[in-house]
Structure formats: C-alpha cells, structure tokens
Amino acid sequence: MDRSQLLKGTTALLILGVLKDGELYGYEIAQRIRERSGAFIDPGEGWLYPALHRLEKHGALQASWRDGGLGPRRRYYRITEGGLRTFNAQSAEWEQFARSVRLVTAQPANA
Amino acid sequence: MPEPAPESERFLSAVEQRLPFADDERAEIVDELRVHLADCSEALRNAGMDPIEADRMAVDRLGSAEGLADELTRARRDPTRLLAAAGSGVWGVARGGVWGGLVGFGVVMVAAVALTVANNAAFRFLGADGYSWDPVTNAILGMAVLDIAALVAGRVVTPTVAARAGFTGRVVRRVTIPLGAAILLAYALLIWSGPLNWPAVVVLMSLPLWWIAGAWQTRPLRLGFPRRLAVGLVLTLVASVLASLVIGPGEFQVAGLSSVGSFDPGYGRMAAPPPGDLTKGLGSGVSTAGDYVELSLDVADRGQLAGWSDLRVEAWRGIAPITGAGAAQGPELDPSETAPFLTGPVVWSAAGTSPDGNSTWSYSSPWPPNAATLSGALLMNHSPGVSWAWVAITGIAPDGARYLLSEVSGNQVYFSGTALDWFEAVLAGR
Helix, strand or coil: CCHHHHHHCCHHHHHHHHHCCCCEEHHHHHHHHHHHCCCCCCCCCCCHHHHHHHHHHCCCEEEEEEEECCEEEEEEEEECHHHHHHHHHHHHHHHHHHHHHHHHHHCCCCC | CCCCCHHHHHHHHHHHHHCCCCHHHHHHHHHHHHHHHHHHHHHHHHCCCCHHHHHHHHHHHCCCHHHHHHHHHHHHCCHHHHHHHHHHHHHHHHHHHHHHHHHHHHHHHHHHHHHHHHHHHHHHHHCCCCCCCCHHHHHHHHHHHHHHHHHHHHHHHHHHHHHHHCCCHHHHHHHHHHHHHHHHHHHHHHHCCEEECHHHHHHHHCHHHHHHHHHCCCCCCCCCCCHHHHHHHHHHHHHHHHHHHHHCCCCCCCCCHHHCCCCCCCHHHCCECCCHHHHCCEEEEEEEECCEEEEEEEECCHHHHCCCEEEEEEEEEEECCECCCCCCECCEECCCCCCCCEEEECEEEECCECCCCCECCCCCCCCCCCCEEEEEEEEHHHCCCCCEEEEEEEEECCCCCEEECCCCEEEECCEEECHHHHHHHHHCCC
C-alpha cells in the first residue's frame, strides 16, 4: 500500500498529536513522528511545512520565531485550544475508522 | 545561521523564486526551510554520511522545489488574503498614481519650459511659425501627466496584489489589466471633459494603454525619490533658463480682428457687405455665454428688414494666424470653404436686449419707436477641426442676394467635451 496516500488524510492528526505534548519546530515535529511511529511513517518532509502552515492559517497552531541560543533562529509551533479540539475530534474519528477497518478485515473469509 | 550548502541554496533559491508573496513573507518561509535543511543535513552527517551527500539527501527529502513552493502557496491562500489584496491593490494604485502624477508633472513642466525656449529660438533665429499656447495644449500636458500616473499605478498594482493574494503576477495581471483598462477607458471616453483636438484625443485615449504597459510588469517596484530623473530635470530646467536669457522672451503676436489692418481676411465670400442705406441703422455686438457665441444686431427700424428672408447667424471655418517672425498676418477665412459649417436661427427681441433679457448695448438710447434687436447664438465648441471661426448675422434681401448684416466676429475656438462627444461629432461630419 502507498503510505503517502495514507499519510495525506492523517497529516493534521499526526502533527497535532505530537504538538499536544509541547511546542516543537518543524524538523523536531518530523523526527518525533518518525520516532513514535517506529520509523514506519517517514515519507520525507515535503508534506510537513504546507500542512503546518495550513493548520496555522486555520487557527489550530500558533507559530513564533525564537532565538536558539548558539543555534539558528527557529520557528516553533504550539497547539491552540481550537487545535486541541480538532485533534480530539479527528483522533476519535480515526479510532472509529481504524476499528471499523479491523472489524471488516478480521471477518472470516467464509462468513 | 548554519553555513548554506550549494545544493540547499539552489533548492531554496528555486522555492523562493516561485513563492508569490511579499519579500518579508517569502524570506520567512525560506528561512524556516533553510534551518530545516541544516538540521536534517547535520543529522545525516552525524550518522556518518558525506557532507555533500547529506546536503543532497536533505534536499531530496523535501521533494521538488516547485512542488513544495506550490503546496506552500496553496496552504497560505485564503479569502481574507484576497480581501487584503484588493485593499492593497487600491492603496497601490493610489500610491503609484500620486507618485507617477508628481513625477509626471515635473517631467511635463520641465519639458514644456524646454520646448517653449526651443520654440522661441526657432521663432527668433529661423523665422519659423510661432506656436501659441492654447487651452488644448494645456489639456494635452495634463493628459500626459495622467498617462504617466496610470503607467506607474499599473506598474505598482500587479506585484502588490500578487504578493498579498498569494498568486503569481502572471495570474494577477489577468485581473488587474482588464479591470484597470476598462475603468480608464470609461474615464477617458465618458468622464474626462475639456478642450480637444486630434492629438489630444489620441493622448487621452491612450490612457488605458499606459496602464496596460505598467500592469503587465510583475516585478515589484520600489517608489523612492527618483534621484537621476530629478537631476536630469533640474539640469534641463537650468539649461532652458540660461538659453532663454540668451534668446530673449518670445514675441508671438496673435493677430485679432483689430490688428488685421489692410489684410483681407476674405469676408466677402461669406456674403456681400450690407447695402449702404442699411448700415446707418445697424449696430451689432458679440458676446460669449458659456460655450455659446452670441451675436446681436440692433436695428433702428425693424421695417428696414421687411421683405428680407432666411435671417440667420452663421459660422465659417477660419485658418489660424500666421505668426512667423516679421510676417504676422491675421486669421482669415479658410479659402477652401464655400459654406458655413454651422448656422443657427435668429430671433427678434425688444431693442437693446437679447432674448434672455441681457442688454446688447450696441446702440445709444433712447431707442427709436420701431427699433428692435435681432439675436442668435451658436455652440462653437462642438466642431472638431475648427480652431478659428468667423461668425456673422446674414440674410437674403428682396433682390435675392445674401448680405452681411452684422459685423464679422473672429473667434478662436476649440472643441470642448468628452472623447465620446468628439467621436460623435466626427461621425456626424461636424
């Protein structure tokens, strides 16, 4: 199965999922998703920034530039109240969907 | 900020060029991607990868520059941006228009001074025909300022709207060009009103073209103080003033009726002079009322014109005075004319008054018992191509010949109205 197709419908959920635990910058978000998925979700980061900017535009995220001490200035993303509600709704919907898929695929072939 | 790697920089440059946003917004997006590439590349190097290969791999993970730029563009577009774009477009037009108008005014004024000095020189040293500064010339100068303002306003608006809306300039100009051109075409055709001749009509109707030339450009334009242009204008002005000190002032003599002298302006072709027995009882005057030239003829005894027919006021096309050095010559009837280009009715009214009740004052009171005044008016500024006109009241005597009844009034005239009025008049053959 093409994982990038699966990813398309879940980008917001993945991003909001890692950001609900604290603010992160873009590269960290990609890394956190990769780590939490056991490197299963690792399609490259071309999808990440458009998704971050879209979520920011819709008010689910807030972004701010911050100096990184000795490192470069980075853009940190923080989930908003609205983003949290979106996450909870999408997460529940995803769970329901995944459960339904499992139910369908778990049926015996002769049932 | 980490040292940029060549592959990354090429990639970032390609993304930046494709992002249709304002400079600061574009720079912010690219900065974020730059930090990402540096982080990713560093992680790969730490994992043992060759630096160049790590840089290339980091870029590969972001996909194509075009694809990423397009996705980012789509992600950042929304209706509020379009609203902001419309607002910034209006502001851009105002800013560009004012800037262009001011610069255009400076350019046109200095050019006018320089041309006047050159004209003086040609008149004085070469004996060339002088050129009188008439209302149409002033109108053309004003139109030239408008043209420059439209060019700059158009030049500003497309990149400004594109940056705000998040669309490329090529897309935005599909809207800005027709919209602005339609508004300016309507303005040029229907709203602007004033003195016109063919060159003025051409300059006026070119207004949308100047806009199109400006709005076609998609690169941002910074409106600053035009230092080079200002220096050029000041130098031209100084040179013109110095030249005029050497040349001296202009000596144009536009001969009017009173200075015609022995020169025969050709009135005879309008009609024969009034019969001798009539002249004592006639006194005429001319006045202008708005766009009309009004002629009145005070007649001591209305019975003098008994049996006369087709009394009318009529205007004949004239040609402009010749003002070559030492050869001043008054305006004359156009030798090619065989009939008036405009005629109008005349009406009788109480002696010494025109039909609207104004005094004609051309005959001393008290008025004789049978005295009356004959008046007629012609709208003189709606005939394209007529710059001088001779106006008189004429009539056909019982002997069947047409005679001049009033004095012949010479008038410098020009078409005045909208461009649409002009085209209608041309099509109507006026």
